[in-house]
Amino acid sequence: MLKLPHLDDRMYTQIVEEARKRIPTLTDEWTDQNAHDPGITLMELFSWLIEMQQYHLDQITSKHERKYLKLMGMIPQPAQPASVDVFLSGVDRKIFLPQGTKFGARDQIFETLEEQWLLPVEVDKVLVWSKGEGVDYSIANDHVGSTYFAFGDKAEKGNRLYLSFQSELPVNEIVRLSFSLYESYPVSMIRGKHDPVAIPPGRISLFYYGRNNDHGTDWLPVVVEQDQTNHLSYSGSIDVKLPTQMVSRTVHPADDKKRYWLYAQVDQSGYELSPRIDKLEINTVRAQQTETVCHYQNFSSTGQGNQAFLLKHYLHTYGKLDVQVYEEQGWRDWCCIQSASEGAGEENTYELQEVPHNLKQLVFRDDHHRRVPEQGRNNIRVLAYESSNSEAVWLGRSNGLPYQRFELPRKGEGTYLQRIEIQVGFKEIETNEWIWQDWIRVADFDQSGLNDRHYILDPEGKFIQFGNHEQGLIPPKSEERNIRITFLQFGGGERGNIKSGVLDHIIVPTQQAKAVNEHKGKPLKIGGNLEGSLGQVTAINFYDARGGQEAESIEAAKKRLLNRLRQPTRTVTNSDIEALAKRTPGVRVARVKAIPLYVKGLQNYPQEKVAGQVTIVAVPFSEQELPVPSTGFLQTIKQHLEPFRLLTTQLHVISPEYIKVSVYAVLVVDPEVKDTGRVMDTLHTLLNPYDHFGEEGWDFGKAVTKAEMISHISKVSGVVYVQDIWLNGEGGGTVKNSNGDIVIPPHALVYSGQHDITLIGRQEL
Template sequence: MLPVPNLDDRMFEQMVMEARKSIPKLFPEWTDENEHDPGITLLELMSWMTEMQQYYLNRVTEKNERKFLKLLGIRPREAVSAVCDVAFSGVQQQLVLPKGTPLQAMDQHFETLRTVQLVPSTLEKVLVRTETAAGDFTSNNQAKIAYYAFGSEAIKGAHLYLGFDRALPVDTEISLSFQLYDRYPVHVSHPKDAATPIISSAKVGWSFAGAGQDQGQQQGQSESWLPVEGVSDTTVHLSQSGEVRFRITSEMKPMALYPADDRSRYWICCTLEEDGYELSPKIEKVSLNSVQAAEQETFSEVIAFRSNGEPDQSFEVSTYLAFGGLHTVQVQDEQGRWRDWHIVAELEDHGPDDLVCQLLQDSVRRTTRLRFGDGVNGSIPPQGAQRVRLIAYTAEFDYSRYVGGSKGLPGQTFEVARGRTYKPSSMLLQVGYRPRGSHCVVWDDWQSVDDFDNSKSTDRHYVYDAEAGTIRFGNNEAGLVPPKSVEPNIRFLALQAGGGERGNVKDGLVTGFTEEPGVSVTNPFPARGGLEAETLTQAKLRVRRELDTPTRAVTGEDYERIAKATPGLRVARVKAIPLYKPGMRDYPKVKAPAQMTVAVVPYSESDKPKAGKGFLQTIKGHLDRHRLLTTELHVIPAEYIKITVHAVVVMEPKYKNEQRRITQELRLLLQPMDHVQGSEGWRFGRTVYKGDIYGVISRVKGVVYVQDLWLDAEGTGFHKDGAGDIHIPPYALVYSGNHEVETISQTDL
């Protein structure tokens, strides 16, 4: 960290003395330097003002630092909630768990992040079949021991079979969660602006054993396998951990599969239709009836709908609070003000001007539906986006959602319940008032801001101080003052607590679930991603890192750093070649203006990591968002040149049989990357000199000298000079062939 300079380093007397000493040099005609001289008085005045300025400049408070960060567009981040996958078991019948269903991990509150359909089936068998082998990995899946989904080579035509004890229901959304092994030396990049979609280099297809087959048919007949109806795939064809959701379109048929042919089961098959994985996927856990959950607790939520302005509108939603909580319905009028509409049992009992609606709930699907009138029985909501709101909140929050009543004074401060970490981004605050001549209360939304610096007198802004647990309003100059009210007229519509490192619980701790007797829940893997609210010191360190991070690709180094940060990919090595276009000859003597070629190497367990088409498209899409418009970009896979060393080495007698050690050292030298540490190997485009080989062999213990040495190469784009050195193109790397090393004892010469 840079040292903080002391700006208040001169006293008043020192400044006056320095100024008086400068008079003869700057203005020799000045002769009167006594205290009564007006000029001396002015010098003392300016010295005093300078000393005061230095004093205040040296006092950089936390408030000043926050202002400086704001000028850079940086604000300390709020607390982040931990996230984990939870799997439900013991399901005896189809069950819908709406979004926001509460779970418990000791004293930590978790909530599901989407609505999930639980089915009464159990995953009993996991089989992997390739052209050369078949294996049962059920025990691996239960013990969370990684196994290859399509074999170590992941060749086209490999199958992953998932066997269930009973048929999956037809026309029901099935959710399968895949946790892939990811503890590799090269990590996946997760930048904050991950706007580039990931494109897989391989393609998988999903099918199920359908009812169309005969009992005597064998599993190899293609007509017995029917395609599923895909809903979503966040695994990107099993390229990353995620979730696959699909529907079975017809009745499933039980069948027995080798090697798990002990009895018939109901099978789902994942087939590798197009190979090309940079890294063959390894599965740690496949889970049925799984959904993501976050460490958070929602007290109140708002679901907004678009109104088309037509009669008999209805809106449906599936969340836990909407189904089991208390409700308030709001509609925005033509003046942009929100009014509470009454929830009634029947619309037919009301007139055309009545602001009423009907709330209907489906206990099987766990859905809540709002129904509005037709202009005869009940009023029609005005047309517009997000003109209708359903506010759902817990019964305990019914009273505490009101912050208080405004006194109409500037700079009012209200306390919020302490002891919880509230998320400022989840807050929605409203202030109510009665318009003149009206008996009904209308409500306006107020926006949370960091401070009132940019707030005008008409802006409905407030500042939430998480540390103090207070909400502060403006003064009619910077921020509007809430209207005065005798009754509480400031309330929360949406409020959520959560975030922090305590949410990063270990695996198996999310076990609290009381919504359905007999159904249990657990998290197979630890919760991750929970962070405390960022301190000012952490924010200052982050801004230094971000200022050093390139956001525009101009130089070759910019392209390399941005390409390595491509979201969702394990990019091991990158080489940017400016003024080069693929296919050019005699580079760098001949250059192509406005051209940039980027050669990439994915992390792989292969000796020649090869980037597939999806890998290249993903990186190109990411770089296109950062490159200059005048630059034509090309993203290509690295070329590999196989180097084979032929050597005759004279050894000390006791080390005569050390050919293997020499070969190992040559392989360590001639490799594109270190697979163990994930570090870089041979430099892009670097010539393979015989002197490099001499040096490596000579360092092996027991070597006396190298008697003879020559190199062979295989690949495209290289050439061998008269000295026997191998020159490779700038986008190429080398890898080891089968080296031939002959050792001769020194005594045999």
């Protein structure tokens, strides 16, 4: 049954009548409302146009709306998968964890995003050295939510964070330290995937205690391979490598026994927010709420014999494999053999070998007349898919007709298709062998030509559709199945935002896993037992998974489009500059002020101005009373604004000047007022750069006047009136005018000094 459009229920006569009823409310002079009146004629004409317009607008379908959104450069976002850090404990030996390892969270599956080695070491002690003394935070590190400062509350230069281990870390191998920092501040930090890395506010270096080149022992620098935390500016991991062997020793106050130590030291201070650690661990992996059914990986051939490629994905070890080599027309399937003697006489063959740590190795030999893939970039492809879903990756055969549709495999209600890639094959006439070609998924066929290998996916991910040979090539007709999936992944949705502790086990094959490659009907058995390799390893998520979103609706996409259109893309006005500066990735900007035609040090502004100059005053979010931005903070904002800058404008990003203002006042109060507490609270709230909940404080460059102080003090309960008041200001560029008001520079903010308030009871006058 066709879905009828929802037509507007107002008919032409109703529109006319509603308009006629509004005439008396709009004008008293229009008294002739008969049909011969020209105004009534025009009203009927526009009512007729409105009725037609409403009808045609109601015929717009979701397909039309998607086209309109595409014209505006906006495509509804697909469902996004949630991600979470998974901590693995009970590691008793070095274990390789392949990419795609599956974890169970009730009825949901999470997969690791990258490969990682698990090490039989755990963080034993956590010490923080600041202000000349050390404090043991080992217990706090064991409990999520018990945060502690990594380098003290001010992260001053020379402060240290010591980590100890019961056993030594391996030499010349990657060790991943995972830091979960407290980040629930009122001012959030924007962290986009493709945003440039922010310049860190401070810098740290790492050292370990081990053997030096003179065969002695000393604190030696650690080789940092990767730092996702940007010097502990936010949560992430630091990959380190130790050049020499560690040596045990004692470190106060954990001097009960010798341990293996590593420490991080602040080399450059300036953190607006001192790094506060919630959890620090080893053997933590990042997992995403996805389920990969089919996966492929490409390798580059050198063209030489006896090439070997290590296969390190989960499905490589525990799934079915096919190997393809790219030639002139497309991808050609190669055959798997178990030994050199078995493959004698066949050219396109390869071997699969078992290697340590439960991995496989793909080998191409050049003996016994066997071929080796020619030299090329990414011209070797290994397809891997679950053995239980080996038939699901075949979509079917092409009948050679236009607009063919093929239904896709499903994973149950509430599960989204995350990624799909396909191949279409044809048989080579000379050899009668299959040649496979990759086809590209496009949003629609609008830009597709008659030779473009394109296909589209319906919005709900239920089927794919091919073109008509005018817009998009038709797959070649075949009597056998010639359309197959090369990459298939499910996941996404809000259901993936699981709570802490829900992810609680590793999904392992129930029996000895078998990777089966069909070669003339002979199955090749490659052993692999994930359960056996992991031993007693357990998994748990200490934090809630985040980032899972449902597929964006058309209405949500339209709202996002409107929001995007409202966002400035050039620094034309002051508000444009301020809005862009507040969206700087990697920093927390609490307040920002753009001052046009001004540079720091300019006197008598705004009477005197400097052409082509704009000064941006930025205040970072901080737990300190007077937030002082670091050099990295200011440079990060400037580099973010640079692409948006007008060519004729030069931007300067500076820190604010803080002016201390003290108020001396004599107040007449009611008899019940015994102290100055409420008046002091009012002044401290008023004379504040910003409060620590992200709200605005005193305006930049705004003079502190006696009149405004009197106005606010007079509103305090119990204050009858202000008998007398004096103001005093301290700071660069401060001027006290003839009225006794404090005039401050345009880039300055004020804060409370020592106020002196004298109370006089009304009965004493």
